[in-house]
Amino acid sequence: MMKLSATFAVLAGFIPYALGQAQEWGQCGGIGWTGATTCVSGTTCVVVNSYYSQCQPGTATSTTSTTTTASTTPSSTAGLNTLAKAAGKLYFGSATDNPELSDSAYVTILSNSKEFGQITPGNSMKWDATEPTRGTFTFTNGDVIANLAKTNGQLLRGHNCVWHNQLPSWVSSGSFTAADLTTVIQNHCGTVVGHYKGQVYSWDVVNEPFNDDGTWRSDVFYNTLNTTYVSIALQAARAADPNAKLYINDYNIENSGAKATAMLNLVKQLIADGVPIDGVGFQCHFIVGSVPTSFQTVLEQFTALGLEVAITELDIRMTLPETDALLAQQAKDYQSVVQACMNVEKCVGITIWDYTDKYSWVPSTFSGQGAACPWDSNLTIKPAYNGIVAALS
Numbered sequence: 079m080m081k082l083s084a085t086f087a088v089l090a091g092f093i094p095y096a097l098g099q100a101q102e103w104g105q106c107g108g109i110g111w112t113g114a115t116t117c118v119s120g121t122t123c124v125v126v127n128s129y130y131s132q133c134q135p136g137t138a139t140s141t142t143s144t145t146t147t148a149s150t151t152p153s154s155t156a157g158l159n160t161l162a163k164a165a166g167k168l169y170f171g172s173a174t175d176n177p178e179l180s181d182s183a184y185v186t187i188l189s190n191s192k193e194f195g196q197i198t199p200g201n202s203m204k205w206d207a208t209e210p211t212r213g214t215f216t217f218t219n220g221d222v223i224a225n226l227a228k229t230n231g232q233l234l235r236g237h238n239c240v241w242h243n244q245l246p247s248w249v250s251s252g253s254f255t256a257a258d259l260t261t262v263i264q265n266h267c268g269t270v271v272g273h274y275k276g277q278v279y280s281w282d283v284v285n286e287p288f289n290d291d292g293t294w295r296s297d298v299f300y301n302t303l304n305t306t307y308v309s310i311a312l313q314a315a316r317a318a319d320p321n322a323k324l325y326i327n328d329y330n331i332e333n334s335g336a337k338a339t340a341m342l343n344l345v346k347q348l349i350a351d352g353v354p355i356d357g358v359g360f361q362c363h364f365i366v367g368s369v370p371t372s373f374q375t376v377l378e379q380f381t382a383l384g385l386e387v388a389i390t391e392l393d394i395r396m397t398l399p400e401t402d403a404l405l406a407q408q409a410k411d412y413q414s415v416v417q418a419c420m421n422v423e424k425c426v427g428i429t430i431w432d433y434t435d436k437y438s439w440v441p442s443t444f445s446g447q448g449a450a451c452p453w454d455s456n457l458t459i460k461p462a463y464n465g466i467v468a469a470l471s
């Protein structure tokens with residue numbers, strides 16, 4: 079399937095330039111588009127929005143795109159969420175974080191439910207933010223984001239209950255018996271998920287349980303409770319909010335390999351044991367020019383088990399400085415990743431890990447890399463936006 083698609087993509091990328099015409103379903107115009115603006119016979123260049131025109135089957139023989147609007151205001155488009163929902167997905171969303179919410183231009187775009195029908199708090203529902211000392215919970219920042227979602231009519235993803243990172247030291251450096259840590263996890267997940275009961279579409283209950291070689295990550299949870307911490311957390315979350323979809327979320331499981339297999343085996347075991355598990359989140363922190371080739375196949379392996387899947391933290395970084403060639407490749411990469419989700423019915427939605435380079439986590443983590451988001455640091459859309467639109471349309 080993927081090989082055929084790849085072959086078609088190569089051909090589709092070659093023929094239009096050879097003939098000067100875009101193929102059926104190919105892009106034929108839009109702001110920033112530099113490729114063919116006429117369509118092959120039997121198709122018509124239809125303006126989907128200011129950023130994307132497409133050759134759709136129709137009567138005209140060879141129509142020139144009329145998309146010349148110079149506006150770069152994202153809200154003038156149909157919007158990513160509108161397109162995703164029209165295509166049968168539940169949402170297209172973005173992560174956000176409390177410090178960014180003082181930037182009104184940023185919030186205006188984030189709150190545009192045509193673009194984003196879902197938000198995820200990037201930090202403020204994590205353990206260090208919600209239970210900094212044992213038994214003392216603070217929900218102030220998480221509530222701000224939950225309320226923003228409510229005001230905007232957006233779905234909320236909860237992120238996260240149990241993760242090796244961003245733990246307060248009383249957890250990460252604590253010395254617990256198995257029984258004590260079980261109580262700690264039950265209390266934490268139960269209280270946090272319970273606080274947001276009825277407000278959250280899905281929770282990343284367990285985040286990043288595996289090393290890249292598919293072995294279990296060594297942390298206080300695994301070292302004290304072995305693999306049982308996963309079911310302890312999931313059961314506590316289910317009891318606290320029976321209607322929230324419960325996910326395990328990880329990165330580098332998007333290609334076939336040891337880590338994807340480990341995740342597959344884990345969820346098979348959870349299902350066999352009757353542990354509540356509804357979905358698997360694929361973070362999708364990728365690099366321009368190296369997006370996975372077996373992503374759709376992997377997604378289908380999980381949905382075949384009866385689970386839903388979602389792209390939960392998508393961004394595609396590059397080595398700086400940006401060039402036109404890198405931005406064009408990034409657009410193709412965004413398109414192919416989103417297309418994989420589009421091709422899988424039970425891939426319910428796509429979340430980008432913040433929509434703008436202005437607030438991306440990438441530059442502070444990967445020195446010399448960045449420009450990973452579909453909007454640049456001036457909050458202007460990039461070619462990557464067109465790539466997403468192309469997949470959603």
Ligand code: G3I
Pocket residue numbers: 200201243244285361391439
């Ligand atoms: O909380 C402190 C604050 O007290 C201090 O003033 C400030 C000064 O820099 O730092 C704050 O902590 C930072 C925290 O974000 C909150 O802003 C940390 O230094 C910083 O490392 C942390 O980064 C977050 C990162 O997770 C931590 O691993 C990113 O914002 C967040 O986007 C990122 O998100 C993760 C997902 O949760 C899981 N998947 C990978 C993804 C990217 O790393």
